[in-house]
Amino acid sequence: MSSFPPPPAFKPFNLALIQLGQIGPDKAANLKHARDMIRKAANGEGEGAQGKPDLIVLPRWAKDRFVTLQECFNSPYGHTHFPVYAEPIEFKSGGKYNIEASQSESVKMLSEAAKSEGVWLLGGSIPERDPSNGNIYNTSTVYSPQGELVVTHRKVHLFDIDIPGKITFKESETLTGGSTTNFFDTEFARVGLGICYDVRFPELAMISARQGCQVLIYPGAFNTTTGPLHWELLQRARAIDNQVYFSMCSPARDLTAGYHAWGHSLVVDPMGSKLVEAEDGETILHTRINPKTFNDARAGIPVTTQRRFDVYLDVSKGS
Numbered sequence: 655m656s657s658f659p660p661p662p663a664f665k666p667f668n669l670a671l672i673q674l675g676q677i678g679p680d681k682a683a684n685l686k687h688a689r690d691m692i693r694k695a696a697n698g699e700g701e702g703a704q705g706k707p708d709l710i711v712l713p714r715w716a717k718d719r720f721v722t723l724q725e726c727f728n729s730p731y732g733h734t735h736f737p738v739y740a741e742p743i744e745f746k747s748g749g750k751y752n753i754e755a756s757q758s759e760s761v762k763m764l765s766e767a768a769k770s771e772g773v774w775l776l777g778g779s780i781p782e783r784d785p786s787n788g789n790i791y792n793t794s795t796v797y798s799p800q801g802e803l804v805v806t807h808r809k810v811h812l813f814d815i816d817i818p819g820k821i822t823f824k825e826s827e828t829l830t831g832g833s834t835t836n837f838f839d840t841e842f843a844r845v846g847l848g849i850c851y852d853v854r855f856p857e858l859a860m861i862s863a864r865q866g867c868q869v870l871i872y873p874g875a876f877n878t879t880t881g882p883l884h885w886e887l888l889q890r891a892r893a894i895d896n897q898v899y900f901s902m903c904s905p906a907r908d909l910t911a912g913y914h915a916w917g918h919s920l921v922v923d924p925m926g927s928k929l930v931e932a933e934d935g936e937t938i939l940h941t942r943i944n945p946k947t948f949n950d951a952r953a954g955i956p957v958t959t960q961r962r963f964d965v966y967l968d969v970s971k972g973s
C-alpha cells in the first residue's frame with residue numbers, strides 16, 4: 655500500500671479547463687491572453703459553468719506557445735529557440751517555492767492570477783531551464799488560491815515519435831525527462847499530475863491512483879494524427895483502469911502554426927463516461943466533479959480491492 659498520508663476527503667468541486675488559442679511567438683502577448691482567460695474562467699464564462707470554479711487548468715503551453723518551435727523540433731532551427739524561451743523556476747527555500755525571488759514571468763503571472771481570482775490553478779506547462787545543470791524540462795506548476803506554488807511536475811516521458819508521412823517529433827533533442835511522480839492536495843481532492851505523452855504509460859497513472867489521487871489531470875497537446883486515434887481512448891482507459899476522474903486540457907487548433915493541436919479538451923468520470931468535451935477552437939469548459947460517481951464505481955466494480963499483486967509483483971521484471 656501507499657506510504658503517503660491519506661488523501662483529503664473527496665468533496666464535490668467545480669473544474670474549469672481553458673483551451674487557449676491565439677498563441678504565437680510573442681511571450682508577453684501570450685501571458686496577457688492567458689491571464690485574461692483565467693479571469694474569464696474564474697468569473698464563470700464559458701461552457702457549462704455552475705458557479706465559480708475551484709480549480710482551473712491551462713493547456714500544455716510549451717508546444718503552442720512556441721509555435722515556431724513546433725516546426726523546428728525536427729530541425730536545428732528549433733534547438734536554438736527552445737532554450738531562448740525557457741525560464742528558471744526558483745526552487746524551494748525554507749520548504750517553500752520563493753515566488754518573490756522567481757525570475758520566471760510565467761510563474762509570477764500564474765501566482766498572481768491564482769491569488770487574485772482565489773482559485774487553484776494548474777498552469778499548463780512551460781519550458782523550464784534548471785540553472786543547476788542547464789537542462790530544459792517541460793514543466794507544470796500548480797498554485798493555491800493564496801498564490802503559493804505548491805508543486806511542479808516535469809514531463810516524464812518525452813514525445814519522440816516517427817509516423818512516416820504524418821508526424822515526426824523528437825522532444826529529446828532539447829528536453830530532458832523528469833524523474834518523479836507528483837500530486838497535490840486541495841481541500842476537496844488529491845490531484846495527480848502528468849503531461850501529454852505521459853498518458854500513454856499506464857504505470858504513471860496507476861501509481862498516482864495508488865498514492866490516493868481521486869483525480870488525474872494532464873495538460874496535453876495531441877495532434878491531428880494521433881488525436882483522433884488515441885486522445886479520448888487513452889483518457890477513458892486511464893479513468894476506467896484506475897477508477898478516477900481523468901482530464902486532459904489541450905490548446906486550441908491553429909492551422910497557421912507548425913504544430914496542429916487536436917483540441918478536444920476532455921473530462922472523463924471513473925466509469926469512463928465523458929462529462930464535457932471541447933471542439934477544436936478556443937473555449938473555456940466547466941464541469942462539476944462529483945465523488946458519488948467515484949464511490950459508486952469502486953463499490954460496484956471493486957477492482958481497486960481485487961488486484962493480485964501476488965501474481966504481478968513487479969511489472970518491470972515481467973513477473
Ligand SMILES: NC(=O)CC(=O)C(=O)O
Nearest residue numbers: 813850851875876877880
Ligand atoms: N504531444 C505529446 O506529448 C503526445 C502526443 O501528441 C501523442 O502521444 O500522440
